[in-house]
Amino acid sequence: MMTIDPVAVGMAIDLATDELMAQMGPQGWWEGRLSSSALSTATAISALCCGSGQASGGNAEEAMVGRAVNWLVENQNGDGGWGDTPQSPSNLPTTLLAWSALRLGKGGETCGGVLERTARYVDIKAGGQNRIVKAVGDIYGEDGTFAVPILMNCALAGLVQWERVPALPFELAAFPQSWYRMLRLQVVSYALPALIAIGLAIHHRHRRGNPITRALRSLVETMVLRKLQHIQPEGGGFLEAVPLTSFVAMSLIPHLGAGNAVASGCLEFLRHTHRPDGSWPIDSNLSVWLTSAAVAALEQAGRLGRIEERGTLAWLVRQQCKVKHPYTGAAPGGWGWTHLPGGVPDVDDTSGAILALWSANADGANATQEGCAAGVRWLLDIQNRDGGWPTFCRGWGKLPFDRSSPDLTAHALRALHRVYPQGRRGRVSRAMATGLRYLGSHQQTDGSWRPLWFGNQGRGDLANPVLGTARVLRALEELAAGGAEARLGVKYLLAAQNGDGGWGSGPDTEPTTEETAVAVGALAGWRSVESVDDALSRGVSWLLRAMDSGLWKKAAPIGLYFSNLWYSERMYPLIWTLDAMGRVAAVQTGKAPPLVTAV
Numbered sequence: 184m185m186t187i188d189p190v191a192v193g194m195a196i197d198l199a200t201d202e203l204m205a206q207m208g209p210q211g212w213w214e215g216r217l218s219s220s221a222l223s224t225a226t227a228i229s230a231l232c233c234g235s236g237q238a239s240g241g242n243a244e245e246a247m248v249g250r251a252v253n254w255l256v257e258n259q260n261g262d263g264g265w266g267d268t269p270q271s272p273s274n275l276p277t278t279l280l281a282w283s284a285l286r287l288g289k290g291g292e293t294c295g296g297v298l299e300r301t302a303r304y305v306d307i308k309a310g311g312q313n314r315i316v317k318a319v320g321d322i323y324g325e326d327g328t329f330a331v332p333i334l335m336n337c338a339l340a341g342l343v344q345w346e347r348v349p350a351l352p353f354e355l356a357a358f359p360q361s362w363y364r365m366l367r368l369q370v371v372s373y374a375l376p377a378l379i380a381i382g383l384a385i386h387h388r389h390r391r392g393n394p395i396t397r398a399l400r401s402l403v404e405t406m407v408l409r410k411l412q413h414i415q416p417e418g419g420g421f422l423e424a425v426p427l428t429s430f431v432a433m434s435l436i437p438h439l440g441a442g443n444a445v446a447s448g449c450l451e452f453l454r455h456t457h458r459p460d461g462s463w464p465i466d467s468n469l470s471v472w473l474t475s476a477a478v479a480a481l482e483q484a485g486r487l488g489r490i491e492e493r494g495t496l497a498w499l500v501r502q503q504c505k506v507k508h509p510y511t512g513a514a515p516g517g518w519g520w521t522h523l524p525g526g527v528p529d530v531d532d533t534s535g536a537i538l539a540l541w542s543a544n545a546d547g548a549n550a551t552q553e554g555c556a557a558g559v560r561w562l563l564d565i566q567n568r569d570g571g572w573p574t575f576c577r578g579w580g581k582l583p584f585d586r587s588s589p590d591l592t593a594h595a596l597r598a599l600h601r602v603y604p605q606g607r608r609g610r611v612s613r614a615m616a617t618g619l620r621y622l623g624s625h626q627q628t629d630g631s632w633r634p635l636w637f638g639n640q641g642r643g644d645l646a647n648p649v650l651g652t653a654r655v656l657r658a659l660e661e662l663a664a665g666g667a668e669a670r671l672g673v674k675y676l677l678a679a680q681n682g683d684g685g686w687g688s689g690p691d692t693e694p695t696t697e698e699t700a701v702a703v704g705a706l707a708g709w710r711s712v713e714s715v716d717d718a719l720s721r722g723v724s725w726l727l728r729a730m731d732s733g734l735w736k737k738a739a740p741i742g743l744y745f746s747n748l749w750y751s752e753r754m755y756p757l758i759w760t761l762d763a764m765g766r767v768a769a770v771q772t773g774k775a776p777p778l779v780t781a782v
Contacts, residue, residue, distance in 0.1 A: 212522075215473045215752050216752070219462035219464060222267050225255060226336065228248055229429065230433045282337075336433065422525050425464065471520055537562075562598060573588070622668065632672065637741050639687060641687065641692050652705070653702050673706065700756070
């Protein structure tokens with residue numbers, strides 16, 4: 184039996200709701216704040232330095248680079264390296280990019296001691312400057328998505344020779360978009376701009392190689408540059424991602440100049456996203472993702488009235504993609520993670536938007552129902568043959584962030600079930616059945632599931648099975664799929680709880696608000712399993728203590744951006760704590776949130 188004071192839970196819901204609403208923007212949605220990133224800051228410095236003297240930034244741009252260099256210097260770790268966030272341990276890729284940036288940004292003139300410490304760190308981790316290429320290759324294997332950009336940046340800074348930077352087959356971008364998954368590209372689907380721009384940069388620097396291949400690449404150069412310009416968003420930032428946009432800029436400027444249309448757009452994006460403290464975040468924002476999650480949490484906690492007359496749901500409906508996306512070729516009907524032009528529709532954000540809109544649409548507005556129905560069709564079209572769901576594109580499945588994953592699959596199943604709670608014959612029911620089979624086949628032997636978009640820096644394998652398992656259990660609960668897999672998943676969460684009642688990413692890892700909240704929220708639906716009530720009581724007590732101390736608002740770097748780049752988001756603890764407390768309150772009162780039951 185749970186021993187949780189319902190009054191304390193109610194007060195926690197009120198506090199979390201107040202904090203969440205205080206972060207809402209004046210236009211009725213949440214923008215959030217991503218952590219500053221050493222990696223983003225480093226790549227932006229390198230890009231701006233490549234354009235120095237060619238662009239219109241002038242003294243203001245020099246001052247921007249100076250502030251950025253100072254931020255990097257101030258955030259160097261004690262071992263001489265840099266991590267992705269100020270809370271992250273050092274890693275070799277980010278350190279190499281920071282080293283390159285300081286060399287290009289003239290940091291060596293005033294930061295000699297910093298560079299010496301950096302060189303020592305690289306000597307230890309890579310085995311010396313002459314082994315950088317091998318060390319980077321060992322980290323990323325066959326996936327050139329991030330390895331080649333890092334080495335290209337190092338080559339610009341004189342840390343490695345251009346001849347040692349692997350070539351990228353940018354000529355493949357000349358083929359129709361629908362062919363890409365069959366061409367075995369060396370980068371993941373979202374990295375097409377890098378394939379083109381970096382491939383061109385290496386082509387212009389390499390003077391050796393197969394003469395026929397070089398001639399072919401020269402012939403298609405104009406064609407692929409036109410394609411690159413076509414897929415560049417209006418705001419200039421590819422995917423709203425600072426690293427990707429920076430890599431494109433530093434690739435093009437040396438041989439096309441900063442006045443090139445694509446390069447100029449990239450530089451303008453970097454100027455616009457620069458923070459006053461000198462840093463850059465990993466991406467502009469996660470506005471759609473956060474707003475969907477916030478609406479769902481408010482609905483779960485019975486506090487949707489707080490967003491009445493704010494236009495939140497109408498704003499979320501407007502963010503749905505209404506035309507074929509020029510970047511990935513995605514059909515209309517999906518949602519991306521941001522309202523900004525660089526966003527791309529994906530499974531996680533589409534599922535989150537459907538869950539938020541459908542559950543909150545008590546009045547049955549036609550526009551909302553039609554949008555959700557279109558979103559369901561979009562999800563059905565992108566499901567992979569293995570039954571799981573990928574991030575952006577159906578059928579790639581070769582490299583990380585293109586394969587099906589349990590967290591995305593669980594989220595998509597919840598969205599399908601929310602719109603069709605009684606199931607539906609035909610395509611929807613088949614999709615849900617194969618999705619459940621996918622989840623069953625991808626459960627780990629310890630009962631956990633591994634998520635794609637979240638991890639934990641404190642684990643040797645960097646995975647976050649607590650968060651992944653919690654997300655899958657939410658789906659299995661809602662679909663009433665409480666078989667052996669679900670019981671094993673619950674037992675895993677019980678075993679992973681720390682003695683103080685909190686959860687990290689697994690047994691004996693430091694607990695965080697985010698991981699504790701998602702575990703509590705998941706277990707609230709599985710009270711029939713032995714020992715769950717005790718675990719819930721201890722988990723809620725941990726959250727209440729964190730709220731009393733104020734530590735619950737300290738965001739942890741558990742988010743994984745493209746190519747396993749760490750980030751934290753200040754809204755995650757607020758949203759997920761509200762959702763967890765709402766789930767617990769519903770258990771205590773026996774009231775489940777009402778669902779709309781028909782399209």
